[in-house]
Amino acid sequence: MSNVADTVDEGKQGLLARFKQGLSKTRSGLTKNLGRLFLGAKTIDADLLEEIETLLITGDFGVEVTQEIIQDLTDRVSRKTLADSLALRAVLRDLLIAILEPVAQPLVLPADAEPAVVLMVGVNGSGKTTTAGKLAHYFKAAGRKVLLAAGDTFRAAAVEQLQVWGDRNQVDVIAQHTGADSASVIFDSMTAAKSRGTDVLIADTAGRLQNKKNLMDELAKIERVLKRQDPQAPQAVLLVIDAGTGQNAISQAREFLKAVAVTGIVLTKLDGTARGGILFALARQLALPIHFVGIGEQVDDLRPFSAEIFVDAILDND
Ligand SMILES: Nc1nc2c(ncn2[C@@H]2O[C@H](COP(=O)(O)OP(=O)(O)O)[C@@H](O)[C@H]2O)c(=O)[nH]1
Ligand SMILES: [Mg+2]
The missing domain is CATH 1.20.120.140 (SRP54, nucleotide-binding domain)
Incomplete structure (x- = not known):
């Protein structure tokens, strides 16, 4: 590893x-x-x-x-x-x-935030929980004290899945029962993070609720309750997009942008698609920073995004 x-x-x-x-x-x-x-x-x-x-x-x-x-x-x-x-x-x-180049930007979290909150958003199956787990590893390896919040209370398996990532990386997961209020789980996680001196709180969220309006309302509420404890939070809102979604990824992203202040993108499952060109469409049409790309399911398969390396990887023929 x-x-x-x-x-x-x-x-x-x-x-x-x-x-x-x-x-x-x-x-x-x-x-x-x-x-x-x-x-x-x-x-x-x-x-x-x-x-x-x-x-x-x-x-x-x-x-x-x-x-x-x-x-x-x-x-x-x-x-x-x-x-x-x-x-x-x-x-x-x-x-x-x-x-x-203009969008290939590292995820930089303010060092003085206690904690810096990273909120994961995106549709169901895009890779939020997996990316939260990989990010926990990434920040821990960088010497930051990390806590995970199981904000996807909609699906029973979601909490367990995050718990597996937590165990794997020896990072605690704050969770409640299925069906609990997501904003309240994340609020409690913030309280825990503050009392423990956590540097980075990574909060998972649900990608599917009864309807799109419910989901967007829930995300807006999560942002509101975080701001009650820290007006600067969340320090990052990462929109997780499955590279295999194709051109629909653009309209999907625009929906989320209406509800939450997305600060950057993680493009997952590039390894599973022949259409890596979607990165260029995202770069031009959304002009949001692209921080990481996912190129596999292992913990170190989340890589900071570099324009030059990516372009060489798709142009070099050997
Ligand atoms: N091959 C591959 N699979 C991924 C990647 N990121 C996530 N996945 C898989 O995609 C599926 C859905 O991911 P999950 O994190 O549960 O999505 P969520 O519903 O947004 O939380 C899981 O089987 C993950 O292992 C990636 O970069 N590459
Ligand atoms: Mg999930």
């Missing part, structure tokens, strides 16, 4: 290798096909650009990002500034990194 220090020491090559492995589905489609195009290209012409366009659309980059990239490449072709497919690949790499 690695810790935060190991992750840093892993170095760029090791990280790239891990990302390539995690993105194997995207790589077996998009990366392979792009590589084939670049290798086979004798001339850079409209046909080639059209093939790239199709690959980007099917890779879920979204219409907006795809058009932006194709327009840029088309301009360069007409100005004859692209000597060969190697030059084309280099330009594509720069364009892709430029889209992700």
